[in-house]
Amino acid sequence: MESLMQAIVEPRNLLSIAVAVLVFATLVTLLGSITGGARLDDRMKAVSVRRDELKRRSRQAIAGSQGGALRHTDDGFKKRVVERLNLSKMLEDPKVAEQMIQAGLRGPGPLTTFYFFRFATPFVFLFLAGAYLFFVNGFGQPFMIKLAMTMAAALAGFYGPNIYLQNRIAKRKLSIMQAFPDALDLMLICVEAGMSIEAAIVKVSQEIGTTSIDLAEELALLSAELSYLPERRMAYEGLAKRTNHPGVRAVATAMVQAEQYGTPLGSALRTMAKENRDLRLSAAEKKAAALPAQLTVPMIIFFLPVLFVVILGPAIISIQDTMAANQVEGVGDR
Numbered sequence: 001m002e003s004l005m006q007a008i009v010e011p012r013n014l015l016s017i018a019v020a021v022l023v024f025a026t027l028v029t030l031l032g033s034i035t036g037g038a039r040l041d042d043r044m045k046a047v048s049v050r051r052d053e054l055k056r057r058s059r060q061a062i063a064g065s066q067g068g069a070l071r072h073t074d075d076g077f078k079k080r081v082v083e084r085l086n087l088s089k090m091l092e093d094p095k096v097a098e099q100m101i102q103a104g105l106r107g108p109g110p111l112t113t114f115y116f117f118r119f120a121t122p123f124v125f126l127f128l129a130g131a132y133l134f135f136v137n138g139f140g141q142p143f144m145i146k147l148a149m150t151m152a153a154a155l156a157g158f159y160g161p162n163i164y165l166q167n168r169i170a171k172r173k174l175s176i177m178q179a180f181p182d183a184l185d186l187m188l189i190c191v192e193a194g195m196s197i198e199a200a201i202v203k204v205s206q207e208i209g210t211t212s213i214d215l216a217e218e219l220a221l222l223s224a225e226l227s228y229l230p231e232r233r234m235a236y237e238g239l240a241k242r243t244n245h246p247g248v249r250a251v252a253t254a255m256v257q258a259e260q261y262g263t264p265l266g267s268a269l270r271t272m273a274k275e276n277r278d279l280r281l282s283a284a285e286k287k288a289a290a291l292p293a294q295l296t297v298p299m300i301i302f303f304l305p306v307l308f309v310v311i312l313g314p315a316i317i318s319i320q321d322t323m324a325a326n327q328v329e330g331v332g333d334r
Helices: 002-009 011-032 036-062 077-085 096-102 108-136 143-192 197-210 213-228 232-243 246-261 265-333
Strands: none
Touching: 077 108, 096 108, 096 143, 096 232, 108 143, 143 197, 143 213, 143 246, 143 265, 197 213, 213 232, 232 246, 246 265
16 A cells, blocks of 8 residues: 555656646546537526526516525535535625626535535645645655645635636637627528517527527527516616626617617617627737747747757758767877
8 A cells, every 4th residue: 555655646647647647637628519409408408497486476576476586496415514614704705796607607506516526625725735745745845845835735725616616607608709890790680581570589599509508598598588577677787787798788778778769679689789799809918919929938848949959950960970070080190
């Protein structure tokens, strides 16, 4: 057992394990496109659950019931830990609930999971880093350096859930931004063909799923909220709040104004589609403009050494051959 642990904690073996994990993550990412349809079906099932909840809430409001605050139940080990330690108050962050919605994580379950991991991850990282540095391989560092490295691991564990959440929000926003102008064009075609805005949203949510699952989910949820919320303005504002994208917020404001003042919906959609295409193009141009600066360091590290070897290699070889020939001639003369 000890020999196995020593073999695992060797730097070379750790590097091999890290490479294997990265290769596995790459394969999972490449295979994720194949399972996109299954993920879309799961998202649509979640939206149907939300639609049923809105329907029940609407019926209770019509019946005069005061218990309209339906919510999903969340029972489990993480929920008990969060409640007993009162983590929702100790780690309270007013932006967490809004950020969870922007990341596509709805209901109390993901929020409980976030608080649980934000509490547990620092201790897990602290234990693993301390056990490795103090008992397995300290890299020849003094006690204070190892203690500082252990505390840095605990700090990384504390901010790890926030970093994961921010990355998920950024990826979701990018997916919505790339597909939203096309969705507006499809919606414009449907509206000008005589379809109502609700039917157009449902149709576009079904068609845009192959391009962006996140946008298809948001449009399906918008359709459900348009049907069951007391005011249509609340549905459009909810869409803008969930996506937190300037183009979506502008479209939501235009839709509210079109219904409030009776302005033509087709012209508003056409203008918003053009503006969102310009936003997408400007984002692509900004990314392309930043590419040379980002490629500077990889080119210095990977390209320049190879270029020097290719250029200077033949000259060095010829110099060595000349020096060897001179040495042979000198020995012959003697």
